Amino acid sequence: MGWKAMRWSQMHIPTLRTDPADADAPSHRLLLRAGYVRQLMAGHYSLLPLAVRVRAKIVGIIRAEMNRIGAQEFALPALHPREVWERSGRWDVMGEEMFRLKDRKGSDLALGMTHEEIFGTLAAELHSYRQLPQIWYQFQTKFRDEPRAKGGLMRTREFTMKDSYSFDLAAEGLDAAFDRHHDAYVRIFQRLGIPAIPVEASSGAMGGSASTEFMCPAEVGEDLVVHCPSCGYAANIEKAVSRLADADAVDAPGPERPERFGTPGVRTIEDLARGFGAPADRQIKTLVYVLDDALTLVLLRGDHPLSEQKLIDATGATALRPARADEIREALGALPGSLGAVGVTGPRVLADEALRGRRAMFTGANTDDVHLRGVDVARDIAVTAWADLREVAEGEPCARCGTPLEVRKAIEVGHIFKLGYKYADALGIEVLDDKGRRTPVIMGSYGIGVERAMASIIECHHDERGIVWPVSVAPFEVVVTVAQSDDPDTAKAAEDLYADLTSAGVETLIDDRAERPGVKFKDAELVGIPYRLTVGKRGLAEGTVELTPRASSATETLPLAEAVPRLRALLHPQPG
Incomplete structure (x- = not known):
């Protein structure tokens, strides 16, 4: 890189002899102890000279691989006007994680969390299909008001991201850009020494049709990755699917109609299972959510947890919260513990696929301390829509090959999205096609967190004596x-x-x-x-x-x- 050699006696490398308090993740502890970073406040870190050198190596590797796929580097503002975020509909969707402020004229501004909107305004200057495809990227500071900034550089409120965006005339072009980024990311993480696994993921607030996360297995990871050791299937737990072990079993017919029975003091799935011979896998769990201001019943098998991200993805909801007790009482006439969807006609009813075709089931009667047995889902419940809503558990059979699935903790080190036409439609990004017709441009979005990559390398390369940098990124x-x-x-x-x-x-x-x-x-x-x-x-x-x-x-x-x-x-x- 052409750096001059340097003297330890003259460099600022403030190593510490003991582990700092409140640093749990190995990377956090070692970055502090080895004199790479210092915390200014929660979620904000100063990078010291050694860290700046490592960061430059990481940026250099990413830049080389982006240039290799024909991407062009930009440098965009970090401060954005409210209007462009309102045009995409994300001014409100981003909620409290977006840092907002006013200038001296009273105009609303935001510190950029991501740059789809800003790159989109530049892409609006494209006018002909002959100018496509385009891949544009930058290294830019992002700001996110994380509720739980922790783990050192793992989850911060101010960080550098390589974000890139592809612009194509048709879906086939987007597929090609997505695949080129996928391959570039595989090479980037290999060169960085990060054993990243590409996994299927939810697009979340980004929108779009498909997304892949690159996950680095690590005990300090905040994400859970579902992985099949046999066929290689891998997905974020927010997206993962599995085959039910008893999927082919057929319930015996129950009674002609549901039967009420008293259940004093029953408040949980476990209470009903223990006291009334109702195994959790034969119960219908009824959760009540408010999705975009609409009260909604969410039904799952009693032993299955809900994935809220799957609920968001299935409904397209931008705001989600559990309903309050008073809202539930007003809508259903009972409190949690005795809720059910039998005979409910007002609120929307969403049911998990694992309940399809089930008979002789147990559920609440919408009367406090009363339940129903003998419920036939198809006969007794007016399901508005079916969806995969449950969170997969370790040991369940792989949907592809039947092998028991593994669940591992992991760090998300990269994410690639097929955005589709969401931003083109909102921002008016159109070109003339080869027949002179106005055609919306299809987009992709692709991100890597630079400082998180630095921390992830340490999580994979350290021992009891300190950091063990791969040569490719060592200071x-x-x-x-x-x-x-x-x-x-x-x-x-x-x-x-x-x-x-x-x-x-x-x-x-x-x-x-x-x-x-x-x-x-x-x-x-x-x-x-x-x-x-x-x-x-x-x-x-x-x-x-x-x-x-x-x-x-x-x-x-x-x-x-x-x-x-x-x-x-x-x-x-x-x-x-």
Whole structure:
């Protein structure tokens, strides 16, 4: 990268001897301890010199792969007018996560969470199909008022994102742009050292027809990924599907009509199962939600949890909340614990596919402390719409091959969306096709969080002594450690080696501090530089230095004259 070699004694690398309080994730703890970041306030971090170098490497890899697929780099404002977000309908959808402010004239502004709208206003200048396809991208600070900023750089309120956008004439072009981004992301994460898994995902507030997340398995991850070890199926738990273990079972017919029975004190699925011989998988759970101001009943099997994201995706709702007790009482005549949809004709009723065709089921009677048995879903409940609403559980059969599914924690490191025509229609992005007809442009959106990628690399590459950076993103490739800084011959030999490495194009840091060798070794391990060359009096007397790879800590002694060619061969191996 052409950086000059630098001296540890002159760099700001404020390492800490003990773990900082309230830093649970390994990446958070190590970024603080190794002197890469400092917190200004919750969700806002200052990047110190070492972190800036790593960030530049990450940006460089992403930029190279984006340019490789023909993308063009832009730099757009972070401060946006309200009007453009209102045109897309997202001024209200984004809710409290959007930072909003007024200028001195009283105009409403927002700090950009993402840039579909702003790139869309530029794309409105496209006028002919001959100008398509286009892929535009940028590295830009995003702002999100996270309710739970935590995990160091993992979830912040201010961060850098590479966001790119594709503009095509037809769906086939979008498919091609999506696939090119998919392949570019696979290469990016391989080069960064992140073992990312592409998974099916919900499009959420972005809108659109399809989306893929790139997930890095990690214990500190906030997302859950459902994965089939046999056929490779992978999806975010918000999107994942499975086959029910008893999908082919047929219920025996129940009574001709539902039967009421008293259930004093029953408030939960477990209460009914324990006291009245009603297994959870034979109960109909009735949840009451308000979707875009409309009271809605949501029905699931008693042992199945609801995925709220699936409910949003199935209904297109922009606002969702559980109904209040007074709203439920007014609509159904009972409180939670005795609710059901039998005979309900007012509110919309959404039912999970797992209830389709079920008979002889149990549910609430909409009278406090009373339930029904013998419910036939098709006969007794007026279902407005069916949808996949349940959250998949570990061990359920894969929908493709039947193998038990695994559920893992993961960090979302990238996300690609097929947006469709949502923004073209809202912002008037049209071109003339080859027959002179006005045609809306179809869009895609593609993002990678830069600082989150930095944290994710550490989550995958660390040990009890500190960070173990892959060479591709390390702040320096080599640290030359002067074992006895006060010995003139040792100091000169180290300086010469440091100069030779720099001249050979190796990114080198020299640890010339007046510290004990043990302190320097610990700092080098903590900071995570891939290779350490130790220059000491005893070795120099024999014409040797010590080479220690950070990943293995297996020190070897080699002649001083071989140090530079050996490092060049390790860092830049020749093919074949």
